Amino acid sequence: xxxxxxxxxxxxxxxxxxxxxxxxxxxxxxxxxxxxxxxxxxxxxxxxxxxxxxxxxxxxxxxxxxxxxxxxxxxxxxxxxxxxxxxxxxxxxxxxxxxxxxxxxxxxxxxxxxxxxxxxxxxxxxxxxxxxxxxxxxxxxxxxxxxxxxxxxxxxxxxxxxxxxxxxxxxxxxxxxxxxxxxxxxxxxxxxxxxxxxxxxxxxxxxxxxxxxxxxxxxxxxxxxxxxxxxxxxxxxxxxxxxxxxxxxxxxxxxxxxxxxxxxxxxxxxxxxxxxxxxxxxxxxxxxxxxxxxxxxxxxxxxxxxxxxxxxxxxxxxxxxxxxxxxxxxxxxxxxxxxxxxxxxxxxxxxxxxxxxxxxxxxxxxxxxxxxxxxxxxxxxxxxxxxxxxxxxxxxxxxxxxxxxxxxxxxxxxxxxxxxxxxxxxxxxxxxxxxxxxxxxxxxxxxx
Ligand code: CTP
Numbered sequence: 001x002x003x004x005x006x007x008x009x010x011x012x013x014x015x016x017x018x019x020x021x022x023x024x025x026x027x028x029x030x031x032x033x034x035x036x037x038x039x040x041x042x043x044x045x046x047x048x049x050x051x052x053x054x055x056x057x058x059x060x061x062x063x064x065x066x067x068x069x070x071x072x073x074x075x076x077x078x079x080x081x082x083x084x085x086x087x088x089x090x091x092x093x094x095x096x097x098x099x100x101x102x103x104x105x106x107x108x109x110x111x112x113x114x115x116x117x118x119x120x121x122x123x124x125x126x127x128x129x130x131x132x133x134x135x136x137x138x139x140x141x142x143x144x145x146x147x148x149x150x151x152x153x154x155x156x157x158x159x160x161x162x163x164x165x166x167x168x169x170x171x172x173x174x175x176x177x178x179x180x181x182x183x184x185x186x187x188x189x190x191x192x193x194x195x196x197x198x199x200x201x202x203x204x205x206x207x208x209x210x211x212x213x214x215x216x217x218x219x220x221x222x223x224x225x226x227x228x229x230x231x232x233x234x235x236x237x238x239x240x241x242x243x244x245x246x247x248x249x250x251x252x253x254x255x256x257x258x259x260x261x262x263x264x265x266x267x268x269x270x271x272x273x274x275x276x277x278x279x280x281x282x283x284x285x286x287x288x289x290x291x292x293x294x295x296x297x298x299x300x301x302x303x304x305x306x307x308x309x310x311x312x313x314x315x316x317x318x319x320x321x322x323x324x325x326x327x328x329x330x331x332x333x334x335x336x337x338x339x340x341x342x343x344x345x346x347x348x349x350x351x352x353x354x355x356x357x358x359x360x361x362x363x364x365x366x367x368x369x370x371x372x373x374x375x376x377x378x379x380x381x382x383x384x385x386x387x388x389x390x391x392x393x394x395x396x397x398x399x400x401x402x403x404x405x406x407x408x409x410x411x412x413x414x415x416x417x418x419x420x421x422x423x424x425x426x427x428x429x430x431x432x433x434x435x436x437x438x439x440x441x442x443x444x445x446x447x448x
Contacts, residue, residue, distance in 0.1 A: 002028035005081060006091040007072055009036045011049045012123040013059035016093075016115035021065040023112050024091040032085055033060050034072040042254050043397040044075075047408035048153045050124060050415070082106045121153060128415045131216075132158040134179065134191035136206050137198035138171035139287060141220060145195055146175045148403035154411045161187040161194075188213045193414065195247070196220055199287070200294040204229045207244070211236045216243040218410045221303035222436045223247075223429055225294060230433035234426050243413045245406070246432070248303050251424040252405035255378030255396030259371060260311045262394070267383060269366030272344045274312050276305035276360045278376060279334075279351035288352050289331055296331030297350040298324070298439045304376045305348035306337075306435055307428070308360055313341040315431040322439055326448040327353065337439070377402050 006024045010017050025031045035057050041049050051059075053071070060066050070081065082090060082103065089108045092100055097111050131154060135142045138160050146157050159179025162168035172180035181187035188194070188209065193216035196206045204224045207217045211233065223246040224230050237244035250256045263271060278301045282288050288295045319340045324332040333353025339346040349356060358373030367385040371378060379398045384391045413421060 001030055002088045003030045003032065003086060004028035004089045004091055005032040005034065005085065005087045007034035007036070007078065009041055009046065009049055009120065010056045010060050011051050011120040012127070013056070013063070014118050014120065014123055016118045018063055019115045020091070020093055020112055021060070021063050025065040027089055027091060027110065030067045031065055032068045032070060032081070032087070033066040034070050034081065035060055037071055037073040039254065040073045045151065045399060047151065047404060048124060048411065078103060079106060124154060128154055131155045131193055131411060131414055132191045133193040133195055134158055134187055135160045136194050136196045138162045138167050139197060142171065142197040143175065144401045145197060145403055145407070146177070148401050149407050151400065151404040152407045152411060154415065155407060158191055159187065184209060188215055191215060193217065199291050200225060200299055201291070204233070207233055208236065211240055211242055211244065214240055214242060216410070216414050218245050218247050218406070221246055221248045222299055222432060224433045225299070225436040225440060227430060227434035227437055230430040234430070241417060243410065243417065245410050245413060245421065246424055246429045247406050248307055248424060249402045249406050250304055250376040250378070251307055252409050253378055253398055253402050254405065255380070255398055257423060258394065258396055259369060259378055259381045262383065263312060263362050263369050268362065268364030268368055270343065271312055271362060271364045273363040274309045274344070274346040274361070276308045276347070277349040277356050277358045278304050278373070279349070279354060279356045279358055281355055282352045289327065289329065292330045294440070296333070297352040298332055298335045298337070299436055300352065301350040302335070302337065302348055302435065302439070303432055305350060306432055307424070309339060309346040309348060310428050310431055312362060313344055313346060315427050317341055320435070320438065322442040324443065324446070325353070326443070326446065330448050332443065332448070335439070
């Protein structure tokens, strides 16, 4: 009996998939088909797979060619499978020509001609209209966004808005964007969605106007600085059937999600403490301090630390207290926020004028998880126990600047409107806004 194996994502099952499975089956007696998991696709940079793995498996099954379907979830698995299933022939499309020659040590490798004119990528672009997104603001993060959006299919950065035309023009030139505008109304008419990356205090008005005009909005953290503003934006988005998402890259990063879910699954017992620290030394003439009203370490960095805390303990804190060192012009250079929850406590430490170790430590009754800085771009973390011989390190992918993950989720949310995001929930975003509000009240009470 001759065993043949082939692999693929098989998203939006199409004629090309059908043909390759048919021909692969004809090459032997028994065909094994490996279908990739979402996590594996994500880790190899394939971010826009539309269908869940179970649906993709179902479609492969319905083709009638597969004698066995397996899941592919890690690099190097092909060699394992070939040996495990005593595979005689490995088959893949000609778009991979030469890439799998290393398997010749284990079995025959056959590249089959691809079916012309069809692919999942093409089908996705036909099925879903290309989203034209406009960037509001032209600072550092806006530039990173444009660069990262190029890794995500289904979205095109069409232009930039800045009330100062000179800045808009320079940005559009640098990033080769078609549109630059200083008139927000006109700008909105040209796009389907906006990415708001303007100064913190302006997010609300820009997002509100965009949603009112039926545009989707991805808003840089902190999305807004008042609880009521967050609630208003979410209810407007709901009424208009538009997507509103807060852009905290960490929330959408595979490593961070994995770390949180592992922590929540009882590995370290019941969680009693979260200590999250993020510091980044900056000069006085940076955006963080020039914005004397809403700048400072808490508004700038606490979205990350608070995200970890609320992900672990939920959004029903019993109390929060702040303690800050303020700069002369007003904004805080260093802030500690202490939280109490029903069954635990937490600390957020943020600094722009104080450098600290910057780790995230989640402590439980049976052990702790430690993630070193930059934990907000989670690539690896360690699960530690009393018996250190049981300690375990976990690694994950974090590609580029990481914004591609949130952008990819934003695209998926738009294309499948109705899927409410679990990676950063509305409740969490509203809670973050409330914390910003409470911090700013505290700051005011200190006369700063
Ligand atoms: N394939 C093919 N002809 C096509 C498209 C895909 O023969 N027109 C083959 C691929 O070469 C691979 C298998 O089908 O061996 C599964 O490919 P997959 O990556 O799932 O499909 P694509 O349509 O190429 O997906 P994408 O556009 O997302 O890369």
